[in-house]
Amino acid sequence: MTPTHFSFTTAFILGLMGVAFHRTHLLSALLCLEGMMLSLFIALSVWSFQMGVTNFTPAPMMLLAFSACEASAGLALLVATARTHGTDRLQNLNLLQC
Amino acid sequence: MNPYVLSILLISLGLGTTLTFMSSHWLLAWMGLEINTLAIIPLMAQKHHPRAVEATTKYFLIQATAAAMILFAASTNAWICGQWDINQMSHPLTSAMTMTALALKIGLAPLHLWLPEVLQGITLTTGLILSTWQKLAPLALIIQTANNTHPFLLTTLALCSTLVGGWGGLNQTQLRKILAYSSIAHLGWMILVSQMAPQMTIIALITYIVMTTAAFLMLNNINSTKIITLASAWTKAPALTALTCLVLLSLGGLPPLTGFMPKWLIIQELANQGLAATATIIALTALLSLYFYLRLTHALTLTLSPQITNATTPWRTPNKQPTLALSLFTIMATCLLPITPTIFTLMT
Amino acid sequence: MSYLFCMWLVLLILGLVAVASNPAPYFAALGLVVVAGAGCAVLAGFGASFLAVVLFLIYLGGMLVVFAYSAALAAEPHPEGWWDVSVLEYVIFYLVGVGVAVAYFSSEWYNYLLPVVSVCKEFFVLCEDVGGVGVMYSLGGGLLVICASVLLLSLFVVLELVRGASRGALRAV
Numbered sequence: 001m002t003p004t005h006f007s008f009t010t011a012f013i014l015g016l017m018g019v020a021f022h023r024t025h026l027l028s029a030l031l032c033l034e035g036m037m038l039s040l041f042i043a044l045s046v047w048s049f050q051m052g053v054t055n056f057t058p059a060p061m062m063l064l065a066f067s068a069c070e071a072s073a074g075l076a077l078l079v080a081t082a083r084t085h086g087t088d089r090l091q092n093l094n095l096l097q098c
Numbered sequence: 099m100n101p102y103v104l105s106i107l108l109i110s111l112g113l114g115t116t117l118t119f120m121s122s123h124w125l126l127a128w129m130g131l132e133i134n135t136l137a138i139i140p141l142m143a144q145k146h147h148p149r150a151v152e153a154t155t156k157y158f159l160i161q162a163t164a165a166a167m168i169l170f171a172a173s174t175n176a177w178i179c180g181q182w183d184i185n186q187m188s189h190p191l192t193s194a195m196t197m198t199a200l201a202l203k204i205g206l207a208p209l210h211l212w213l214p215e216v217l218q219g220i221t222l223t224t225g226l227i228l229s230t231w232q233k234l235a236p237l238a239l240i241i242q243t244a245n246n247t248h249p250f251l252l253t254t255l256a257l258c259s260t261l262v263g264g265w266g267g268l269n270q271t272q273l274r275k276i277l278a279y280s281s282i283a284h285l286g287w288m289i290l291v292s293q294m295a296p297q298m299t300i301i302a303l304i305t306y307i308v309m310t311t312a313a314f315l316m317l318n319n320i321n322s323t324k325i326i327t328l329a330s331a332w333t334k335a336p337a338l339t340a341l342t343c344l345v346l347l348s349l350g351g352l353p354p355l356t357g358f359m360p361k362w363l364i365i366q367e368l369a370n371q372g373l374a375a376t377a378t379i380i381a382l383t384a385l386l387s388l389y390f391y392l393r394l395t396h397a398l399t400l401t402l403s404p405q406i407t408n409a410t411t412p413w414r415t416p417n418k419q420p421t422l423a424l425s426l427f428t429i430m431a432t433c434l435l436p437i438t439p440t441i442f443t444l445m446t
Numbered sequence: 447m448s449y450l451f452c453m454w455l456v457l458l459i460l461g462l463v464a465v466a467s468n469p470a471p472y473f474a475a476l477g478l479v480v481v482a483g484a485g486c487a488v489l490a491g492f493g494a495s496f497l498a499v500v501l502f503l504i505y506l507g508g509m510l511v512v513f514a515y516s517a518a519l520a521a522e523p524h525p526e527g528w529w530d531v532s533v534l535e536y537v538i539f540y541l542v543g544v545g546v547a548v549a550y551f552s553s554e555w556y557n558y559l560l561p562v563v564s565v566c567k568e569f570f571v572l573c574e575d576v577g578g579v580g581v582m583y584s585l586g587g588g589l590l591v592i593c594a595s596v597l598l599l600s601l602f603v604v605l606e607l608v609r610g611a612s613r614g615a616l617r618a619v
Binding site: 001003004005006007008010011014015016017018021022023024025027028030031032033034035038039041045046047048050054056057058060062064065066067068069071072073075076077078079080084 | 452455456458459461462463465466467468469470471475477478481482487488489492493494500503504505509512513515516523524536540547548551554558559572575577578579581582585586589593595596599600603604607610
Binding site for chain 1: 123125128129132133138143146147150151152153154155156158159162163166167169170173174176177180215216219312
């Protein structure tokens with residue numbers, strides 16, 4: 001495992017743990033998702049450089065486009081949640097508990 | 099919702115699943131999954147009441163995390179093996195991670211907690227899409243990666259799912275939550291044989307889709323989301339009520355009905371592989387699921403004797419909903435067992 | 447591998463620790479800015495200057511501005527920074543975890559940390575990634591169409607989601 005590989009793997013796992021463990025705000029969960037996407041972007045682009053696969057270079061750009069879509073949907077949900085629940089705290093999302 | 103927007107969303111839903119089906123590269127499969135998630139979100143939140151928005155938010159967070167995990171596993175695999183093919187996910191760590199992420203995506207048992215809540219918050223029609231069409235793309239990926247996954251992981255996921263799916267549904271009075279737990283239990287049956295006999299998984303998936311579509315359409319027709327409203331369903335549609343019992347028992351897997359077919363074939367396959375203990379456990383956990391289907395049947399038929407009710411009779415107003423799909427799926431959900439050899443031959 | 451490059455890698459991990467340790471979104475967005483800057487520098491270190499520019503412009507310029515705006519809208523009077531006890535516990539937990547992982551993996555890193563004479567990259571007129579990205583417009587045309595269509599789809603998704611039940615209401619419940 002090279003240092004670069006180690007650092008973006010660690011970055012992704014940190015983002016995943018951030019989403020999975022206790023979150024106060026919906027917005028900070030979305031920020032963690034963005035951090036995960038960012039580390040994936042670095043992983044894909046560094047992979048295509050290390051392996052010398054030049055044709056794979058568009059893949060990070062596509063990833064960026066899709067993560068932009070995901071982020072926009074997440075922020076729209078943030079707005080919708082703020083309208084219906086009055087706040088973006090994740091503890092308020094408890095209407096459907098078993 | 100505007101019909102143009104609705105058609106764009108539905109086309110994208112189809113496009114996403116098709117992309118995942120036809121891709122052999124992890125990036126394209128991931129794109130298909132993302133398109134699927136994005137397209138279903140407005141359909142889930144179209145009512146704009148707090149429960150729908152909450153369900154949508156939970157669904158979005160889970161699906162986005164699972165998709166990111168899948169892509170992370172694929173890129174790690176590419177770093178280790180230099181390979182992006184779906185079929186060649188050969189490193190044990192990355193294939194286990196992919197399987198975990200896919201299990202999170204379809205709601206297999208240790209990662210299932212979102213599914214009942216999400217299904218509870220949305221309408222029955224969207225719930226139908228969520229529990230049938232949305233499962234197709236992840237299941238296609240599961241079937242392709244199951245070869246390289248450790249069997250222990252698959253068996254654990256499957257047995258947990260059938261157990262939790264049966265157990266969790268026992269205490270519920272909400273029909274959508276019961277159907278969610280039934281979905282978890284059926285997915286467990288599919289995962290169990292995905293490594294040794296992928297065609298069984300496909301048969302089980304098809305029968306599950308037929309049965310659950312029939313169940314959702316029936317509940318939509320008599321417009322009930324709680325057990326208590328089932329008790330008066332016979333005043334609205336007596337014939338449909340009788341058939342609903344049969345469909346529910348078919349979901350439970352009782353012999354003369356379609357639902358028996360996948361369970362029979364899967365247990366036979368397990369016996370052929372010499373996995374007697376697994377077959378016994380999974381057959382016993384099916385009894386747990388059968389309990390809540392029987393309870394629904396009991397509420398549908400046996401709690402109210404034929405009598406003069408004091409309430410206004412709902413059958414005075416004729417039901418104008420289209421019933422073509424409902425009748426087709428009901429017939430398929432109850433009568434397909436005799437042509438099991440045909441279906442089996444078609445699949446293998 | 448130069449000192450500077452190592453520093454960017456460390457900054458990448460530290461930034462994600464800062465985001466993941468559950469501070470107020472106000473500060474978490476700041477952490478993500480640091481991560482994006484560090485990632486951009488890492489890519490530039492590998493010679494992927496075009497991708498680094500794309501990351502900087504689109505990610506930092508486009509998305510993070512929106513996130514920072516949302517964070518500012520949801521701002522609290524007393525946001526929890528990294529110095530509050532509840533957040534500090536997470537920070538220490540994650541840092542210890544990263545430290546353990548570094549201790550486990552760092553035995554292999556000795557070779558990489560030596561300075562390597564880079565192989566005459568300067569003689570190329572064109573960067574590798576610029577040539578690679580050009581593929582997107584020829585062979586990768588189908589993928590480009592898919593990306594464009596998903597961007598259009600996300601426009602509809604956002605419009606449908608934020609439209610209130612009674613049209614145009616600021617707070618429609």
